[in-house]
Amino acid sequence: MRAQIGKTLVDLGPAELRARLEGHAHVLIDVGTGDGRFVYRWASANPDTLCIGIDAVGERMREVSHRASRKPARGGRPNALFIVASAQALPEELDGLADTLTINYPWSSLFTALVLPDPEVLAGLRRLVRPGAELVTLLNQSVLDDRPYAERLGLPPLTDERVEAELRPAYLAAGFELRENRLLDGDAPHQTSWGQHLTLGSGRRTRLVTAQAVAAASTPAGASAAASGAAESV
Numbered sequence: 001m002r003a004q005i006g007k008t009l010v011d012l013g014p015a016e017l018r019a020r021l022e023g024h025a026h027v028l029i030d031v032g033t034g035d036g037r038f039v040y041r042w043a044s045a046n047p048d049t050l051c052i053g054i055d056a057v058g059e060r061m062r063e064v065s066h067r068a069s070r071k072p073a074r075g076g077r078p079n080a081l082f083i084v085a086s087a088q089a090l091p092e093e094l095d096g097l098a099d100t101l102t103i104n105y106p107w108s109s110l111f112t113a114l115v116l117p118d119p120e121v122l123a124g125l126r127r128l129v130r131p132g133a134e135l136v137t138l139l140n141q142s143v144l145d146d147r148p149y150a151e152r153l154g155l156p157p158l159t160d161e162r163v164e165a166e167l168r169p170a171y172l173a174a175g176f177e178l179r180e181n182r183l184l185d186g187d188a189p190h191q192t193s194w195g196q197h198l199t200l201g202s203g204r205r206t207r208l209v210t211a212q213a214v215a216a217a218s219t220p221a222g223a224s225a226a227a228s229g230a231a232e233s234v
């Protein structure tokens with residue numbers, strides 16, 4: 001898999017990943033991590049956690065990844081790792097690692113995959129986590145409430161009722177049992193660059209959806225049963 005280490009894009013092999021994992025009791029994976037600041041902060045606050053940020057665009061992670069790759073005394077965070085990959089093609093090396101999976105303010109194809117939802121992307125996300133792991137997503141509700149705009153993007157409304165009727169069974173089929181589903185009234189549980197940007201815009205609404213990883217009820221076409229098995233065995 002491709003990792004953004006400092007300002008360079010490198011191939012990160014299994015041995016290097018194992019070395020990174022060593023000594024860490026927990027793994028957090030943040031998909032659509034953007035500039036990586038959320039991962040850097042989580043790594044600072046939780047030295048026992050290997051924090052892995054994944055984004056389709058490596059460029060945005062360069063600055064924070066550069067800081068994380070320094071010596072700890074100079075702001076380095078050896079427990080922060082940045083991977084360049086899309087949610088549609090997540091590296092198998094990460095299968096079954098995470099006990100916390102976060103997706104904060106996704107946009108474009110990641111947002112669409114979560115709100116439609118897309119069974120294959122959900123299955124790919126499920127493969128990243130251990131059974132019992134927590135998924136926490138923060139969704140920009142305002143985009144969906146602006147119906148003319150959302151319709152141009154092909155996005156249906158996201159109401160409590162639609163979450164229950166359509167997202168709950170689809171997430172469960174992928175192996176995520178929904179726990180919380182509500183519009184936030186006050187601070188979001190995760191402070192991220194994009195969250196801050198949205199808060200500055202007036203009247204922005206955020207939906208919190210959390211889930212717990214359970215056994216998948218079905219395997220969608222295209223998702224390999226072997227990969228699902230690998231996730232369960234870690």
Ligand SMILES: C[S@@+](CC[C@H](N)C(=O)[O-])C[C@H]1O[C@@H](n2cnc3c(N)ncnc32)[C@H](O)[C@@H]1O
Nearest residue numbers: 032033034056086087104107109110192193194
């Ligand atoms: C609005 S930004 C949020 C960044 C960060 N999570 C935050 O809260 O500051 C959305 C991010 O999702 C990433 N993204 C969108 N579609 C993606 C996909 N299919 N796979 C991986 N990343 C994706 C984008 O590259 C972008 O960095």
